Amino acid sequence: MLCEYALEKKIIFNFGTKIAFSFSPPRATTIDVMAKPPRNPKPTIGISMGDPAGIGPEVVVRALTDPALRSRARFVVYGLNELLTYAADQIEAAPFWFRVQHDSDRAQRSISEPVVVLDYDEFDGALRGAREPSKIGGLASKTFVEDAITDALHPMDHQRHLDAVVTAPISKESWRLAGYRWPGHTELLAHRCKAKRVVMAFASPQLNVALATAHIPLMHVRDVLNIGRVFDPIDLGASACHMLGIEAPRIAVAGLNPHAGEGGLFGSEEQRVIEPAIEMARTAGINAIGPLPADTVFNRAAAGEFDLVVAMYHDQGLIPVKLLAWEKAVNWTLGLPIIRTSPDHGTAFDIAGRAQASAGSMKAAIELAVQLAEQAIAAQAPAAKNTSESAA
Secondary structure: OOOOOOOOOOOOOOOOOOOOOOOOOOOOOOOOOOOOOOOOOEEEEEEEEEOOOHHHHHHHHHHOHHHHHHHHOOEEEOOOOHHHHHHHHHHOOOOOOEEEEEEOOOOOOOOOEEEEEEEEEHHHHHHHHOOOOOEEEEEHHHHHHHHHHHHHHOOOOOOOOEEEEEEEOOOOHHHHHEEEEOOOHHHHHHHOOOOOOOOOEOOOOOOOOOEOOOOOHHHHHHOOOHHHHHHHHHHHHHHHHHHHOOOOOEEEEEEHHHHHOOOOOOOHHHHHHHHHHHHHHHOOOOEEEEEOOHHHHHHHHHHOOOOOEEOOOHHHHHHHHHHHHOOOOOEEOOOOOOOOOEOOOOOOHHHHOOOOOOOOOHHHHHOOOOOHHHHHHHHHHHHHHHHHHHHH
16 A cells, blocks of 8 residues: 555554554554645645546656655645556656545545545546546546535635646546536536636747637637637736736737638628727737737747737647647636646547656646746735734
8 A cells, every 4th residue: 555554554654765664553643644734835736637547647647756846836636546556657656645535534634745645446446447438437537626626616724725726638528428518627617616707728838829719619619709709818818928927918819710801801700709809908908919810820929929829719729839839838727716727638548558648738737837826825925914914
């Protein structure tokens, strides 16, 4: 049993590079690893493991093997200890976490260990050998993320509060097989957080993109695109740029049609929808430019002319992001009351369990979540101090 109290022999583990065993009865001064610690400037980051049959277990373990990253925050992984341990063994990494059964009494209290795995081992047996979408995979991955969202929505003084959530890839087909109709994480998060304006965005060193529409069929984009849907990614994207340290963001807005409509020759959406949204943004003080032809705007942004591109539909924005920043881009949900990031790739069932997955995007997603959580904690500290002084 890795990093776990044995119930019968009461084994007490020493969490260094070597494991020391003691078979003596526990002393009265034993440490409760889930006892509530004092508020620490280090954030607590929750990570949902994603579909168990995909590369989620491997990329989570690979990313967190970096001791420098682990030193910046506490981490709570919602997933399967058996699969995480298997992934660690495959990449020849020593397990560095403490296991806690997710529905135990200890799991309901605060986390004091640097990395804790909340283990949902009731899903273990049904998943062995699976490398494809499945009902059980959908049930498991949905449970992981639902619990992480619940903990992130707790107030800061709650023992289970998370400062950010990072979601490993899920299979939308697995969710469908399990009876869930959510198109993806973004829509589920918007509903659970009761967020009125939510935008799917992608951040990377090469290119930042925000989407006006996300998980809808291409044939329906024209029907759902309106002024508000274009304004929201401009507005929320500008705020996101500020959080990334860009003081005066330059935002380019792509057209929907070829040549950005060519003055109405190839479509009227640019004149009817996109231009009014850009004018609204300018009135609000945002430096928004467009509509610009989508076949050139991303190249201009990658060259440094713009800080963010607003794309009209999923693949219009995701193709250039994945082409330019495959292992560095981060899916970032804007408009939520909580921080949520994710890698920019899927479950990759075809290479799952083979120790072939790259953790670059997952590590970037965790790093961005930590950075944003650190900023949020720093911003809340003066407010808490002022409230305390006023009360005194």
